[in-house]
Amino acid sequence: MILEVLRSTVSEALKKANADGSLTIDIAGMPEIMLEEPKIEAHGDFSTNLAMTMAKSQKMPPRKVAEILLPLIDTEKSIIEKVEIAGPGFINFYLKKDAWLPVLDEVLKDGKDYGRVFFGKGQKVQVEFVSANPTGPLHVGHGRGAAVGDAVADLLSFCGYDVVKEYYINDSGRQISTLGGSVYLRFKELHGEKIEFPEDYYQGDYIIDLAKELDGIRGAEILSLPEADGRLICARYAADQIMEGIKDDLNAFGVNHNKWYSEQSLYDSGKVEKAIEDLKARGVIYENDGAWWFRTTDYGDEKDRVVVRSNGDTTYFASDIAYHMEKYERGFDRVIDVWGADHHGYIPRMNACIQASGNSKDKFNVILVQLVALLRAGEPVAMSTRTGEFVTLKEVVDETGKDAARFMFLMRHYDSHLDFDLELAKKKTNENPVYYVQYVHARIASILKKALDEGRAACVSSDASGLIETEEEMRMIKAMARYSQIVGLAGKNLEPHRITFYLMDLAGLFHAFYNKHKVLTEDASVASARLLLISAVQTVIRNGLSLLGISAPEHM
Incomplete structure (x- = not known):
């Protein structure tokens, strides 16, 4: 309100200057009146560089423009106490105290x-965030992404957008197969078999816990099945249990998604195949050496990307294409993805997907969230996702509380590295x-x-x-x-x-x-x-x- 009144007062001064011929102004296209708060309190409540932006059109020094405007600014009947010229032509405004009350x-x-x-004017926005693979519990990095995504969504809603918070469940593909294999081998180990546990399988104790839970439900029956069936049962059980744990952890963290979207559903419904065929028809996807490639270089990517391998298997990119095309089919005016900073190289190919499907890349935003360094009293807390020895989001929230964790995650711009000190977050000072x-x-x-x-x-x-x-x-x-x-x-x-x-x-x-x-x-x-x-x-x-x-x- 105060800014509107100030702009109106300055606008009237411009009209007076135009009327008396001291300045030449197109009244139909009045210059924009930018107002900022001076960094130094003594320089007033607000300042404008209007005189400097007008100097060229008026063919006079900025300070001269300011000197013309100054006596025409009403300080008698307005909220302005006084006006001063500073530097090369800034106009500083000091407001009457009662203007603020x-x-x-x-x-x-x-x-x-x-x-x-x-300003959102009811536009539909989807914010997709966290979307961690259901292969293990959420860690502190996921926590920062969850806090950022949730806060961005709530901000946009407060700014007048119609917002949907969404979690994309990566419940298909190699990582789920690896999860099933990890649990299956631990299951066999429980039943006395000696196993060679691959280094690229999931190492954490939670895998052993899942195998024990499943053993209590199905017992040795799983080992009587063909190995492929046993692995599939282990994969489905583990993914479902981990996903429930993720939902519980997010709920305790104050994050509640409106929609949980399954990657597997894209395959089951035929949407992945349809998206590929649509892009083939547009000439965007082409065949080379038995594989199908997306011409992402046409949209600024450094190289074209494989969508379907020569053995007929689809890549992760294929389901991502279908998923993002489907987002716009649902009527979203804008799509925002919150990713970890290590996904930076994935942005160009997704921009290509958005444009190739007939949407503007201006309707697609990616927020990249930098890593979190967990500290305790200033000393680093060791974490290793490879060995499964990492600090989970649940452990952080249990120790510090939801409020402290969320505030600490939001203390810095998400594009900056963040030090999260557990002891500081617990202090009552x-x-x-x-x-x-x-x-x-x-x-x-x-x-x-x-x-x-x-x-x-x-x-x-x-x-x-x-x-x-x-x-x-x-x-x-x-x-x-x-x-x-x-x-x-x-x-x-x-x-x-x-x-x-x-x-x-x-x-x-x-x-x-x-x-x-x-x-x-x-x-x-x-x-x-x-x-x-x-x-x-x-x-x-x-x-x-x-x-x-x-x-x-x-x-x-």
């Missing part, structure tokens, strides 16, 4: 909807970032309860003029006014870490205020104004935490 009423009136933006933010919500809840017990109530913003005036109070209000802008940027750029940064900044402003000023003062008017202020802060903290899938406790 309506923010408090807006926060409390909108409640859980405060900060919501609507301000060193722990999630505790630092949640404590603000709980502290305010405690103050509000005490105020209620004492019969005190918050005032409305129109009564707070002259009562809210300290630097610490104004900084909090200005930060809250920025919240919807932060949400919009986070949604447009698919960057949930912006919310964690914002919450830590707002929490820091509250701590600075609370350490210096008393809320429930003897002056009832000041107390009521400060109750209004902290109630708004609590609402914004709660809203931001909710977007990240993190609770806002009343007690800590």
Whole structure:
């Protein structure tokens, strides 16, 4: 609202300059008025580079343009206290204190909807994330992808998109066959057979546990079957059990997918074969040396990719093609995949798939999530997926709690390496970032309860003029006014870490205020104004935490 009023005021100044001939402006195509917050607080509340963008068309120095506009900007009837020119031609705006106070009423009136933006306009978006093979439990890397995918989906929903969260179950192909073989050999081992366990089979103790479970259900009956049948039974049982474990782990982590999509269903329904035939008909897939190849080089890939091998077996790429074509057939306007950073090389071929199937690559986004280094009190925690000795997501959540784990995973841009310190995540001090933010919500809840017990109530913003005036109070209000802008940027750029940064900044402003000023003062008017202020802060903290899938406790 404040930005809209400012732009309107500057727009009126431009019209006046055009009317008196001091500037030549196409009123039908007014220049865009960009407003930013100066990095240095002393430079005002907002700044625009409008004079610099107009200088060329006006054939005069930027500062001269600014000097023409300055006296035409209304500071009498507007929210502007004063205007100054800085540097080569920046125009800095200092707002009247009362211009900020309506923010408090807006926060409390909108409640859980405060900060919501609507640029999504109901467009259908699918966010596919985690999608780990059901061959073992989720590890901490999957946890980061789960937190990022879930937060991105919730952000987009808050920005007005119709969002579906989806998990693609890789329940077909070689990895499932290997899983079945791994369990089958451990099963034989349980029954006294000496075996040679291949290095490329799954090594973890969970494979032995699965073999024991299956032994309790089917016993030695499996060994009486042909080996291929026994392996198939082991594969199906193990994949189903692991998948149930994955769902339980994600649920405990606060992640709930709307749809679970089976890769095998693409083969069973004939969609893989149909997708291949469709692309053959378009001349995108061709035969060479008995194999079928996708012309991905036509779309910028470094080489063409095999879809069907010379022995007739399809590659993983074949089912991925069918799956992504099917996504758009379901009517999604935009598709977002969350992958591990090691899948970077897979992006060009999937872009090729999207374009070859008649869709724009602008409708397809891939979020690459970098690795997590797990630490304990600053020392690395050893992990090895090859030997099966790795820290699972469940172990992390059980030790640190869902909230701490999610916040820590979202503390950095997903494109950056992340150090996750288990001991830090458990601390009940301000060193722990999630505790630092949640404590603000709980502290305010405690103050509000005490105020209620004492019969005190918050005032409305129109009564707070002259009562809210300290630097610490104004900084909090200005930060809250920025919240919807932060949400919009986070949604447009698919960057949930912006919310964690914002919450830590707002929490820091509250701590600075609370350490210096008393809320429930003897002056009832000041107390009521400060109750209004902290109630708004609590609402914004709660809203931001909710977007990240993190609770806002009343007690800590």
